[in-house]
Amino acid sequence: MALSKQVTPTSSLLRFLAWAQAAGYRVGEHPAYGGVTRGVHAAGSWHYDGLAADLNWGTGNPPGERAHLVVALEVAESMGLALIFARDGVAGVAANHRNHLHVDVGEWSNYGAGDVRRRAGDLKVWELQGAVHTPAAGRDNLWGPDTDKRLRAVQQASVLAGVRFPYGIAYTQRVVGTPDDGVWGLASRRAHDDTVMDVQRALDVVVDGRWGTTTDRAYQLARKVYHR
Incomplete structure (x- = not known):
């Protein structure tokens, strides 16, 4: 070598x-x-x-x-x-x-x-996986199906998307790190906003806890670059 x-x-x-x-x-x-x-x-x-x-x-x-x-x-x-x-x-x-x-x-x-x-790399996907509470064994810095599903769950639960739950409320609660009781109440909304802040930090956009158009554009661009 x-x-x-x-x-x-x-x-x-x-x-x-x-x-x-x-x-x-x-x-x-x-x-x-x-x-x-x-x-x-x-x-x-x-x-x-x-x-x-x-x-x-x-x-x-x-x-x-x-x-x-x-x-x-x-x-x-x-x-x-x-x-x-x-x-x-x-x-x-x-x-x-x-x-x-x-x-x-x-x-x-x-x-x-x-x-x-050696090929150049970075840890952007690693940080995004941490933001959406990916277990240690799945935090592999590769934007595969699990990472895609977790990030989409956070995006869809935002006001911008109409607060939707394509994978169920309990799943989204696990993604944002709150007990999965199936009730999207105040604790879940706060956990969602905290998760959005971590996603925003990983995407290098303004950190305000709201998944708005700027965050969505950065997310879509990152997905285009890293999604496998």
Whole structure:
């Protein structure tokens, strides 16, 4: 792998590892996840400094492990992390990463066809998922069906949309973080407005707790950019 410098914040790696563990992956070769095996990595390796980690799924070589690792790769990629995994071949260091995923904060990735610049990423979807109370295992920084449904539930429950509940009141209450008793009362409305404020912070618009036209435009633009 080419020489590199740190280009992604350590916090992004730690967020990714927290998601991976919550989602059922085995995180290793990191000081905060069982320590680092001495002698396995080159002297000066980022593993020893907490700037790299390895992921596995299950024990041994279970069926479906590769598919799970590809999913984790996509999540890490969306956060701007560098990766080594023999997804597309076994060129270079990827030859030693056929059954586990290496992730770090550097400039270069290798998917099996040689070194390439790591893909730029951001945490906007991560913040939006937090705003709509996505469980830890689902807070993966990818705007998939669950994220889309949660955000739409908040949008539709706003005055702008006519205070509607396409997925039911109880579901919307869970999304805004209040008890799901099926009654859209004062507590639910306040929780909704608090959730809108968190969504607005993630979208970088004025934070006023009201889902108005400016917030809706920012939401629609973000959906166009990130929705998978």
